[in-house]
Amino acid sequence: MPPLPQPRPGRPLRIKDRALEFSFWPMDRTTRRFGLATRVFTTDPWPVIRRSVEKRRLEATTRKAAFALLEQSEDFYRATKSGVKAAKPLLLYYCFMNLAKAYILAVGRHKDADYARHGLSERLSPAPNNKELLNAYLEAQPTPNPPVKKISVFDDLLGAISGDGRTTASRFDLPTLMPQVVPGHRLWAAGAGGNTKERFVSLEKIEFWQSPKEKKEKRIWLRLYLFADDLRRINLSHQDLLDRTGLNSVVREVACSGARSERALICLEQNDSVAYDHWPSDRVPGLVATLRRYLWRTVLVTPPYRKYYLYPAPIQEHPQVLPQILSIYAITYYLGSITRYRPHHFDVILSSPFGPFVEAFLNDQPAQFIYLMASEFAEREVTKAAIV
Numbered sequence: 001m002p003p004l005p006q007p008r009p010g011r012p013l014r015i016k017d018r019a020l021e022f023s024f025w026p027m028d029r030t031t032r033r034f035g036l037a038t039r040v041f042t043t044d045p046w047p048v049i050r051r052s053v054e055k056r057r058l059e060a061t062t063r064k065a066a067f068a069l070l071e072q073s074e075d076f077y078r079a080t081k082s083g084v085k086a087a088k089p090l091l092l093y094y095c096f097m098n099l100a101k102a103y104i105l106a107v108g109r110h111k112d113a114d115y116a117r118h119g120l121s122e123r124l125s126p127a128p129n130n131k132e133l134l135n136a137y138l139e140a141q142p143t144p145n146p147p148v149k150k151i152s153v154f155d156d157l158l159g160a161i162s163g164d165g166r167t168t169a170s171r172f173d174l175p176t177l178m179p180q181v182v183p184g185h186r187l188w189a190a191g192a193g194g195n196t197k198e199r200f201v202s203l204e205k206i207e208f209w210q211s212p213k214e215k216k217e218k219r220i221w222l223r224l225y226l227f228a229d230d231l232r233r234i235n236l237s238h239q240d241l242l243d244r245t246g247l248n249s250v251v252r253e254v255a256c257s258g259a260r261s262e263r264a265l266i267c268l269e270q271n272d273s274v275a276y277d278h279w280p281s282d283r284v285p286g287l288v289a290t291l292r293r294y295l296w297r298t299v300l301v302t303p304p305y306r307k308y309y310l311y312p313a314p315i316q317e318h319p320q321v322l323p324q325i326l327s328i329y330a331i332t333y334y335l336g337s338i339t340r341y342r343p344h345h346f347d348v349i350l351s352s353p354f355g356p357f358v359e360a361f362l363n364d365q366p367a368q369f370i371y372l373m374a375s376e377f378a379e380r381e382v383t384k385a386a387i388v
Helices: 045-055 060-080 088-106 153-162 174-180 185-192 228-233 238-245 284-292 315-320 324-341 343-350 355-378
Strands: 027-029 034-036 040-042 120-124 136-140 171-173 205-210 219-227 251-254 263-270 296-299 306-310 382-384
Touching (some): 040 045, 045 060, 045 088, 060 088, 060 355, 088 153, 088 355, 120 324, 136 324, 171 174, 171 315, 174 185, 174 315, 185 355, 219 228, 228 263, 238 251, 263 284, 296 355, 324 355, 343 355, 355 382
Parallel strands (some): 040 382
Antiparallel strands (some): 027 034, 136 171, 205 219, 219 263, 296 306
């Protein structure tokens, strides 16, 4: 095996005399240029969401509709905390759907969502392979172009979160969606049985780098670090990691002698650096945007407040891999639909090998989803305050 190339010469990017911490929103635009963004700590993300909508320039009728949707969304969320179990998936879905509609209005994709449709339909494969969950799939309907009043919430949420268009795949299989969820992932692997391996690979750190001081050309780029033994644990080669995450055209593995707690690190460096003139901070948001679609996150209550992951999905599943928020949304739609129309089948699902995964999903994902969406609304990290 040929030796790995050396990393690009450089130094950690520092802004205001401190290393820039990675985030989806490390910078905040001021009246003149980008400045350092602050992290928002809160025990209740709903006021942060409402304040974010207040700050956006929306028409009066659009703003009024967004606030009404937020009010209903929060009420549905509070209702799930009342101890309900049988109706919880349905309450969660309507919470998520109204929050999604409010976000679609807040970012200006549409002026109203009065006649919005789900944009998803729950289906089951024909007999004999018609077992709930294992043989279930969702059909996605795009919003017409140009849009009419019946917009697709799923499609427009996907476009708003990803920023790169609307639904391309029209079918999403539940067995392909479930492993895309970070919390409870090991319960999914246990439910799948056999020799099913975990898929997520945690990143130890993500760093911003810049050109050496003595170099005339000023450029910035990112480096991702992960533990080598994490790949061995799930029998994944270094090249398979790049191919299955889709990062093979974005980063390259470079030589790395670093270690942490005697665990060897792998370094992935961005292929293309980004040039800047005077202020690297002005180009940081665009740099983050090139990597964002490849990262999954969990919201933590202790430093570093976000844990980042790569998802090396099997190549054949790539068309059905969704942004993290959308996979949570789609699974919740399915569980809500089952609960609404065929509640006895929901009991069957809970007693199946994937029952522990579903229960963990319904317990852990709601708060994660709300905090992740609060971050999208506020365009900065919103995390739970650890206050006694």
